[in-house]
Amino acid sequence: MSINMKNTIYIAAVIFISAIMVSCNSNDAPNYQYMPNMYEPVDYETYGAYEIFPGEQSAMLAVDGTIPRGWEPYEYENSFDGLSQARADLKMPLDVTEENLAEGKELFTIYCAVCHGDKGDGQGILVKREKFLGVPSYADPGRNITEGSIYHVMMYGINAMGSHASQTNEKERWQITMHVLNLKAGLKGEPLLEPVKEITEEVDGMTEDIISEEEH
Ligand code: HEC
Numbered sequence: 672m673s674i675n676m677k678n679t680i681y682i683a684a685v686i687f688i689s690a691i692m693v694s695c696n697s698n699d700a701p702n703y704q705y706m707p708n709m710y711e712p713v714d715y716e717t718y719g720a721y722e723i724f725p726g727e728q729s730a731m732l733a734v735d736g737t738i739p740r741g742w743e744p745y746e747y748e749n750s751f752d753g754l755s756q757a758r759a760d761l762k763m764p765l766d767v768t769e770e771n772l773a774e775g776k777e778l779f780t781i782y783c784a785v786c787h788g789d790k791g792d793g794q795g796i797l798v799k800r801e802k803f804l805g806v807p808s809y810a811d812p813g814r815n816i817t818e819g820s821i822y823h824v825m826m827y828g829i830n831a832m833g834s835h836a837s838q839t840n841e842k843e844r845w846q847i848t849m850h851v852l853n854l855k856a857g858l859k860g861e862p863l864l865e866p867v868k869e870i871t872e873e874v875d876g877m878t879e880d881i882i883s884e885e886e887h
Pocket of ligand 1: 779782783784785786787803804805806807814815816820821824825829830831832833835847851
């Protein structure tokens with residue numbers, strides 16, 4: 672047999688076998704499944720429809736009161752009363768340290784200064800360009816801004832000012848609060864927050880920074 676002839680037979684055989692295989696394939700009947708548990712889960716599919724679930728959907732909302740990992744519940748309500756309560760009662764849990772003050776200043780520059788201005792006088796770049804109006808000075812006597820009220824308005828926003836709770840975490844919001852308190856004091860000519868002294872002590876031959884408690 673010539674090489675050409677061999678090739679022709681070979682090609683014909685491949686076409687014939689392929690044709691048989693394709694003709695046995697049907698979209699209506701499932702093919703043979705090897706280890707079917709890999710394809711057909713025993714548990715519920717994430718977005719499957721099952722009678723047992725409300726609305727027949729396996730995808731359901733989290734139970735009431737569920738909180739995301741790392742999220743600290745905030746007990747003051749998003750209302751005028753909530754703001755008044757926070758203004759009076761909510762206190763800063765962080766120590767005033769050089770580090771917290773520096774971080775707070777940096778975060779304030781990122782998130783707040785465009786409206787409130789670097790000095791907190793309500794003259795941010797957006798206000799100067801008349802893109803945003805009604806931004807108060809932190810020294811506005813009518814507002815009586817306190818550590819609690821600063822934190823509260825970052826959580827929920829207030830009127831034209833939006834919430835900053837998704838951009839910042841709890842610690843960052845308190846660091847920003849420290850800086851705002853300092854800006855307010857600066858505008859009113861009052862003394863700034865006094866950072867607690869960090870004492871360096873030798874412990875087991877290692878140097879550790881210890882923050883003195885009595886200054887807080
Ligand atoms: C888009 C502009 C804008 C940004 C950004 C912004 N604010 Fe405000 N803020 C306002 C406006 C406007 C008001 C006045 C709202 C009102 O009472 O009508 C206000 C009010 C406040 C008050 C006074 C609330 C009170 O007790 O009356 C505080 C404190 C404050 N902002 C802090 C912040 C801090 C901290 C940030 C950054 C995390 C920030 N703001 C970011 C626009 C802004």
